[in-house]
Amino acid sequence: MPRPRTRRTPRRSPGTGSLATDAPDTFTCRDHRLVGPAVTYRETPNHGGPITPRYLVFHYTAGHSAKDSCDWLCNPVAQASAHLVVGRDGTITQLAPFNIKTWHAGTSHWEGLTGLNEYAIGIEMDNAGRLTRTGDRLTAWFGETYPASQAVQAKHKLDQEPAWWHTYTQKQIETALKLAFLLVKEYGLTDVLGHEDIAPERKRDPGPAFPLESIRSRALGRKGEQDERCRVTADSLNIRKGPGAEYDLAAPALRKGTLLLILEKGARWTKVEVDGQGDLEGWVSNKYIEPVATHPS
Numbered sequence: 001m002p003r004p005r006t007r008r009t010p011r012r013s014p015g016t017g018s019l020a021t022d023a024p025d026t027f028t029c030r031d032h033r034l035v036g037p038a039v040t041y042r043e044t045p046n047h048g049g050p051i052t053p054r055y056l057v058f059h060y061t062a063g064h065s066a067k068d069s070c071d072w073l074c075n076p077v078a079q080a081s082a083h084l085v086v087g088r089d090g091t092i093t094q095l096a097p098f099n100i101k102t103w104h105a106g107t108s109h110w111e112g113l114t115g116l117n118e119y120a121i122g123i124e125m126d127n128a129g130r131l132t133r134t135g136d137r138l139t140a141w142f143g144e145t146y147p148a149s150q151a152v153q154a155k156h157k158l159d160q161e162p163a164w165w166h167t168y169t170q171k172q173i174e175t176a177l178k179l180a181f182l183l184v185k186e187y188g189l190t191d192v193l194g195h196e197d198i199a200p201e202r203k204r205d206p207g208p209a210f211p212l213e214s215i216r217s218r219a220l221g222r223k224g225e226q227d228e229r230c231r232v233t234a235d236s237l238n239i240r241k242g243p244g245a246e247y248d249l250a251a252p253a254l255r256k257g258t259l260l261l262i263l264e265k266g267a268r269w270t271k272v273e274v275d276g277q278g279d280l281e282g283w284v285s286n287k288y289i290e291p292v293a294t295h296p297s
């Protein structure tokens with residue numbers, strides 16, 4: 001029997017999630033600094049005074065490399081910074097202690113507050129951002145081109161039309177999830193947001209290639225433990241509007257490795273939501289998906 005389920009559980013009040021079994025073990029937080037083998041510390045001069053963080057805000061760098069982004073965010077000319085930069089290999093550079101204000105949010109607002117730098121830890125994910133497609137080439141705003149295997153076509157939740165976006169690596173997403181778990185617990189953060197949420201008039205990062213909703217709900221314990229996920233094992237997998245090859249395509253084919261949230265399991269077809277893209281649902285053949293662990297390892 002197919003097992004229908006409700007995806008959107010109501011928001012629970014902050015701090016009620018059980019996080020004990022999900023504590024990350026790769027790094028810890030000591031004296032407002034991350035400690036772990038994948039972490040280096042490099043202090044930026046671009047910072048303000050003390051803050052008490054309430055939120056975590058994810059960004060993409062729209063840059064060429066993590067090193068370039070760290071260089072820029074440590075350059076006084078930039079007048080910009082963040083607490084952490086996460087490279088494509090999952091390594092982390094911390095640019096300021098978490099209780100010191102960095103300059104990542106700009107003009108922003110959330111829950112009646114303005115100027116979220118005062119309230120938020122900022123994490124920059126090394127990612128080229130929105131890409132322009134010309135034939136088989138996908139080009140970033142700074143001129144670098146990327147293979148189609150590193151791009152995904154998706155509609156941003158704030159936009160009407162789909163666009164191309166640079167994908168995040170699995171390592172980055174795992175690191176982002178672990179960081180969210182750790183920082184929510186350490187600081188009692190009440191929400192995990194994207195720059196696009198707090199500055200929707202002008203920002204689109206971290207964008208639809210980033211599984212923000214999944215990280216948010218798991219880190220805050222709003223849903224998660226019972227969620228089942230799977231991964232695309234075929235190079236290219238059709239996602240359809242119904243459980244059968246006779247149904248129309250629901251979206252462009254999914255690439256190998258795409259994470260899917262299982263909504264309803266059938267004998268031959270499974271209804272899924274594309275992880276991080278709440279409005280993209282459809283059916284995929286069971287032959288080309290494999291289960292993945294729900295908890296961060």
Ligand SMILES: [Zn+2]
Nearest residue numbers: 059060195205
């Ligand atoms: Zn941003």
